[in-house]
Amino acid sequence: GAGVSQTPSNKVTEKGKYVELRCDPISGHTALYWYRQSLGQGPEFLIYFQGTGAADDSGLPNDRFFAVRPEGSVSTLKIQRTERGDSAVYLCASSLRGISTDTQYFGPGTRLTVL
């Protein structure tokens, strides 16, 4: 594909429900990142994958958040027992090798609203 894609573009759920957000990175990119962006703020790091493994999950706010990338391509961010404070835009990015000078290419994001 031409760029990073994310589905769904919008997700509305009720407090306490489980949600899954999907990211399709650029083909061939080994590194994948999840960020969360609240209104008026910059993106905030959640988790970084190098290949299939989570190389850094220090940004996950608590154990309700989990992400996988089983085949080193598509990734799914999973949020259990959603809370109203989880409402935000969830951004995914990918880069070719995951080194510091690599450009990170962002998807359009999934807007999550927890009622």
Place this chain on the structure above:
Amino acid sequence: SQKIEQNSEALNIQEGKTATLTCNYTNYSPAYLQWYRQDPGRGPVFLLLIRENEKEKRKERLKVTFDTTLKQSLFHITASQPADSATYLCALHTGRRALTFGSGTRLQVQP
């Protein structure tokens, strides 16, 4: 605590003028600093990366400076156009592969 600060107030300028945005950081010693552009409803788009040993970097109408003593980066857009209106984010690598972003400054260029 570690901070990246960008002016949270919107910057309004007239078309054709130079826009200057500021990024200040504390308690970091980043090897690289990046600037991104973000339009409403879209993800950030990479613009420029500057290394700690580079004082200045240019790309078309964009210029970035990086002063590691002042812990500050300035981002300039010369001959600004209404199409330059967007939010501009600075970002650092703070000891891990993922980026740490500032909150961004919204630029509005008036025709």
